[in-house]
Amino acid sequence: MKLTGYTDPMSVRAGDTVRFMVSSELPKYKAEIVRLIHGDPNPKGPGTKFERIKASVNKEYKGRVQEIRGGSYVQVPANPLLDFAQGFTIQMWIRPTTPKKGEQGIVTSGSTRLVVDKDGQVALKLGGKVAVRSGLALGEHEWYFVAASWDAKSGAAKVYLYPDRWLEPHTGSTVEKKIIPKPSFENGKPLLVAAALEKGEVTAHYNGKIENPRLFNRALSDSEVESLHSGASLTAFADSLVAAWDFAIGSSTQRATDTSSNMLHGTVMNMPLRASTGHNWTGDEYKFDRAPEQYGAIHFHDDDIDDARWDADFEWAVPKGTRSGFYAAYITSGKEHDFIPFFVRPKVGEASAPIAYLAPTNTYLAYGNEHIPGITTEWLPNAKLDLHQEERKYVIANGLNSMYDHHRDGSGVAYATRKVPIPNIRPDYVSPPRGGPHCLAADLYLIDWMEKKGFEYDVFIDEDLHLDGPELLAPYKVLVTGSHPEYWSGPMLDAVEAYLANGGRLMYLGGNGFYWVTSFDKERPHVIEIRRWGGTESWKAEPGGYYHSTTGELGGVWRNRNRAPQKLTGVGFTAQGFDQNQAYKRQPGSFDKRAKFIFEGVDKDENVGDFDSLVLNWGAAGDEIDRYDSALGTPPHTLLLASSFDHTDAYLLVIEDAGINMPGLGGSTHPMVHADMTYMETPKGGGVFSVGSISWMGSLSYNGYDNNVSRVTENVLRRFQSQEPLPNK
Ligand SMILES: [Fe+2]
Structure with missing residues (x-):
């Protein structure tokens, strides 16, 4: 991939400025601002459509390569107190995750370095040379007490290494x-934790946890080191303590706090996992701020980036006067091209249309830079796994990850940032396992359809809703979601609930929405956080790691925080599969007088979405799908309008409902594996219509936009955007 970039901000008001960061291996490239209408290049659909915008920036630029330098560490500025020539002791606990990967800095300053060496031993390097090694190699995922000292008078260099548990045949060294x-x-060199500085470049990144490093200005005696091993208080070391960083302090910040009187505070770079359990975590307290002494670790990764x-x-x-919508800088050079997406949003309180379209950008960030797994095509008849290999290589070579991936050390990716290139969040990107669009490209189906049908709309993103809250929604008659609004912050949910309580109307035109508890970093709103547990998940947060470092709130799925999606929308995640979609069969609720307007023009025996789709080839109900469930909070007056049927066994019940994994969880047998379409009225004339399927929008353009998915969507959107009250009898 020779040409790519990202913007900042991701969403911008007319009158504001958006910056474009580009990396080009080609000497020149052309840029042009475009408004995105339809991205999917599939010849069965309307094809790629965008509108060229006259803009001062539309011209040729000189290309230059910009690199991605990931890897987290702590940097403490140079200070005369960091004088190793008079003798010193460094001490901390570590839990390495890749001790064999090559030299990794634990605590380093210039050529004085405590490292994990290439053999996995702890080594003290002085003047750039190995002075002494532990003689014992580190095991993966094991806690160790580590200390190293050098005595100026005797010239004695020592390394101490004690495993936390009784490990045969070694008990320590x-x-x-x-x-x-x-x-x-x-x-005059800065001190780094979890990396080293080499000719001005940060290198030798460490993978694993480091807990509360301490630095002393003399070589401590063996018995003093042993007392630290036993957890002695630092007050006995007041005369020699240079720094004692407590990583439990300020978990939501970028600061590493030195609790000594010298205040040698550091900066935590590139967003390692904070609020991490230390060697002494008892398992009794899951909330890190209630037992900070047990959460003194930071988990560093050589592929962290913020x-x-x-x-x-x-x-x-x-x-x-620029209209709100999905936009991109379309950059081209010879055969290479990229679309760098951004959004033009309305000002708070200044709606230009009755419809608000919420682009689910948290989902874009969560799936952004997904490593396409080497899965078989047995269950994926539409897969095009050979597609986008250039993008895949770029993402993996640069250590970029989605929130579905694992870091290089095998731990789950809990943070995502919009300040990196995200080559799979593009209008023309075809998701290889699905063989069709997902996320942004799929959400453009609705833009194209609204343009075709003459609907007027504003667009804003998850971050806008999070920051601006209910005032952003207040002027709109109807809020429409994207195809997969999966990642919600508490303030975003609060805003939608307040909007609905006040007569707002919601069209949830997707599947597996309102699912994961998601936080925005307060200092860096371009960063979001999740902790996967309790849901259907590609990784699991480790025990003790369920609370978000950025907000202190409990992560996992909203269902476990008394906010199941069924309460808000009528439906919630029930199954997923990626072979093909199915059609919906009308249910008795669709013949209720209250729902008459929804099915206007649809025959009573007609199945909905019983035709070709641009997503998973055929049908309107599929990918990730949702069900009506009163036990989870679907309100009693909710009408079950239609349900999909005959899903294959590629569709499996979600983990949180499966309980025990056993045969019979697939679409051919399990009664809960289907998508439900629902409708309910809300206070003061509001209403909620839900389809419970990611694939719904992929059917909108079938047969020249004349089909029953398009008709049902149009019936609801016309009624919801009108002043006309909803029928209540
Ligand atoms: Fe998803």
């Missing part, structure tokens, strides 16, 4: 060597 002549020490920090190539002051 203390290795000593005399270093003569005295090694040279550099002053911001690529690229320079801007150009910026566009969005002219006043």
Whole structure:
């Protein structure tokens, strides 16, 4: 992939400025601002459509490569107190996850380095040379007490390494060597935790946990080190303590707090996992702020990143009067192209249309840079796994991850950022396992359809709703979701609930929505956080890791926080499968007088979405699908309008309902494996219509937009955007 980039911000008001960060291996490229209408290149559909926008930035630019430098660490600025030449002791607990990956910095400053060496041993390097090694290699995922010292007078260098548990055949090691002549020490260098600085570049990134490092200005005696191992208080070391970083303090910040009187505070770079359990976690307390002494660890990864920090190539002051919508900088050079998406949003309180379309950008970030797994095509007849290999290579080579992936050390990815290139969130991107669009490209189906049908709409993104709250929604007659609005912050849910309580109307035109508890980092709203547990999930947060570091709230699925999606929309996640969709069969609720307007023009025996689709080839109900369930909170007056049927065994019941994995959880047998379409009225004339299927929008354009998925959507949207009250009898 020779040409790519990202914007900041992701959503911008007319009158504001959006910056474009581009990396180009080609010497020149052309940029053009376009408004996106339809992206899917599938010849069965309307094809790629965008509108060229006259803009001052539409011109040729000089290309230059901008690199992605991931890997988290703590950096403490250089300080005269960091003087190793007079002797020192470094001490902390570590839990390495890839001890064999090559040299990794634990605590380093210039050429004085405590590292995991290439053999997985703890080594103290002085003046760039190995002075002493532990003699014992580290095991993966095991906690160790580590200390290292150097005594200026005797020249003795020591490394102490004690496993946390009784491990045969080794119980630990203390290795000593005399270093003569005295090694040279550099002053004026910053101190790094979990990495090292080499010619100005941060390198030797460490994978795993490091807990509360301490630094002393002399070589402690063996018995003093042993007392630290036993958990002695630091007050006995007041005369020699240089720094004692407590990583439990400020878990939601980028600060590493030194609790010593020297206040050698550090900056935590590239968003490692904070609020992590330490070696002493008893398992009794899951909430990190109630037992901070047991959450003193940071889990560092060599592929963490919160911001690529690229320079801007150009910026566009969005002219006043620019209509709201999905936009992109379309950049081209020879055969190479990329669309760098962004959104033009309305100002708070200034709706330009009755319809608000919420682009589910948290879902885009969660799936963004997904590594396409090497799955078989047995259950994926539509898969095009050979597609987008260039993008895949770029993502993996640069250590970019989605929130579905694992870090290189095998732990789950809990944070995502919009300040990196995301090549799979593009209008023309075909998701290889699905063989069709997903996320942004799929959400453009509705834009194209609304344009075709003459609906007027504004667009804003999850981050806008999170920050602006109910005032953003207040002026709209109807809020329409994207195809997969899966990741919701508490304030976003609050805003929609307040909107509905006040007569707002919601069309949930997707599947598996309102599912994961998602937080925005307060200092960096471009970063979101999740902790996967309790749902259908590609990784699991480790025990003790269920609370979000950025907000302190309990993560997992909203269902476990008394906010099951059924309460809000009538339906919630029930099954997923990726072979093909099915049609919906009308249920008695669709013949209720209250629902008459929804099925206007649809025959009583007609199945809905019983035809070709641009997503998973055929049918309107599929991918991730939702069910009506009063036990989970579907309100009693909700009408069950239609249900899909005959799903294959590629569709399996969600883990949270399966309980025990056993045969019979597939679509051919399990009664809960189907998508439900529902409708309910809400207070003050509001209403909610839900389809419970990611694939719904892929059917809208079939047969020149003349089909019953299009008709039902149009019937509801016309009624919801009108002043006309909803029928209540
Ligand atoms: Fe999903």
